Amino acid sequence: MVKKYAVFFILWSFSFAFAQETIFRGVVVDAKTQNPLENVVVSIQNSSITKLTSKSGKFEFHSPIEGEQLLLIHSQGCKDLMLKIHSNFGQIVYLGILQLEDIYSDEIPAALITLLDNDLSDDNSSSEMTSGLLQSSKDAFMQAAAFSWGQARFRVRGLDSENGTMMLNGMVMNKIYDGRPQWNNWGGLNNVLRNQEFSVGAAPSNYTFGGVLGTQQIFTRASMYRKGVQLTFSGSNTTYNWRAIGTYASGMDNSGWAYAISAGKRWSDEGYFEGTNFNADSFFISVEKKLNNRNSLNFTGFYTPNSRGKIQPTQMK
Numbered sequence: 188m189v190k191k192y193a194v195f196f197i198l199w200s201f202s203f204a205f206a207q208e209t210i211f212r213g214v215v216v217d218a219k220t221q222n223p224l225e226n227v228v229v230s231i232q233n234s235s236i237t238k239l240t241s242k243s244g245k246f247e248f249h250s251p252i253e254g255e256q257l258l259l260i261h262s263q264g265c266k267d268l269m270l271k272i273h274s275n276f277g278q279i280v281y282l283g284i285l286q287l288e289d290i291y292s293d294e295i296p297a298a299l300i301t302l303l304d305n306d307l308s309d310d311n312s313s314s315e316m317t318s319g320l321l322q323s324s325k326d327a328f329m330q331a332a333a334f335s336w337g338q339a340r341f342r343v344r345g346l347d348s349e350n351g352t353m354m355l356n357g358m359v360m361n362k363i364y365d366g367r368p369q370w371n372n373w374g375g376l377n378n379v380l381r382n383q384e385f386s387v388g389a390a391p392s393n394y395t396f397g398g399v400l401g402t403q404q405i406f407t408r409a410s411m412y413r414k415g416v417q418l419t420f421s422g423s424n425t426t427y428n429w430r431a432i433g434t435y436a437s438g439m440d441n442s443g444w445a446y447a448i449s450a451g452k453r454w455s456d457e458g459y460f461e462g463t464n465f466n467a468d469s470f471f472i473s474v475e476k477k478l479n480n481r482n483s484l485n486f487t488g489f490y491t492p493n494s495r496g497k498i499q500p501t502q503m504k
Contacts, residue, residue: 208249209274213282215244215260217289224262224287232257250274262287351400352392356407356487359395374491375451375469378417378434382406407487409445409475414438419451426495427465428455443477460498467493 215227223244230237231250238248250256253274260268265287272280349366352359360368373380384404386392392402419432432451439445449471458465468491475485 208251209276210247210249210279211258211272211282212245212247212279214284215240215246215262216284216286217265218286219289224265227260227262227287230259230261232259258282260285260287265289346400348400350398352395352398352402354394354402354404356405356485357394371493372491373469373489374493375430375432375453375467376449376471376489376491378419378432378451379407379412379447379449379471379473380405382408382411407471407473408483408485409436409447409473410439410477410483412436412438412445412447412473424459426455426458426463427453427467428458429453432469439475439477443483444475445477446472446474448472458496463496463498465493465495467491467495 213229215224215229216222217224223240223242225240225242225244227240227244227246228237229240229246229248231248231252234252234256236248236250236252238246240246253276255271255273258270258272260270266289268285268287270282270285272282348368349361351368353361353368355373360372362369382405384393384406385401387401390401392404394404395402414436417432417434419430421430422428423430430451430453432449434447434449436447437445449469451469453465453467453469455463455465457463469489470491471487471489473485473487475483477483
């Protein structure tokens with residue numbers, strides 16, 4: 188009988204101690220890729236409470252500290268995340284999904300780029316890449332130069348597009364004969380060419396040594412597109428009058444397959460200038476098979492035939 192009471196009091200003391208703690212749970216992911224981050228340090232400021240995230244990015248720790256506390260989430264190469272949390276003894280507090288940003292995201296002027304129609308429709312030109320670099324930058328001067336002066340009147344440090352590197356899934360798209368990318372080769376595929384990374388000038392790139400004007404990398408992996416349907420119809424009075432684009436992405440299914448398709452058309456009998464007709468079609472497909480957590484196979488194909496009339500640029504003296 189005495190042993191039963193002893194066991195009861197021991198268990199009761201454990202439950203009482205548990206009631207004097209708050210359990211915090213959460214998941215740490217990369218803000219850009221949304222992939223879970225492993226071995227991220229999660230700690231409470233001014234205390235010895237420290238935990239590391241698991242392979243799935245999850246963490247759990249018990250806090251006996253009462254009241255408000257500061258939670259620090261730290262990982263090398265990422266910005267520290269500081270949160271204010273409040274202990275409620277005997278409760279489980281789920282902090283949700285916590286996103287860590289790359290520490291270099293502010294140092295590199297442009298990380299994600301949205302292509303404009305002019306960038307995707309221009310033929311081979313010495314300055315056509317410059318406009319894309321300017322308009323995608325966070326720098327106030329470059330943005331003003333791009334929108335106020337335009338690509339024909341401003342070049343970064345006097346450099347032509349041949350001094351930059353344009354890549355599609357790791358493949359250099361600069362022409363061999365002149366070193367310049369020709370955006371017209373993949374024109375009209377705006378919806379599926381928005382996933383990009385850009386490094387300015389001598390800033391390091393994860394994919395190539397690049398050029399002095401920077402490196403632009405476009406991703407077309409099927410799993411990177413948001414699942415759903417996107418339909419676009421717009422009018423313009425510039426190069427063409429009408430544009431229609433339809434895009435569908437399946438997302439990654441349980442069997443490890445993902446695909447994305449897109450088709451578009453741009454046309455006009457006459458653009459802003461007389462005699463400048465425009466007729467362009469665009470087709471895109473991307474299929475990906477996920478082999479495991481570290482490897483996958485992806486196929487990308489596109490076809491963008493076009494026919495149009497242009498005027499010769501003139502220069503006033």
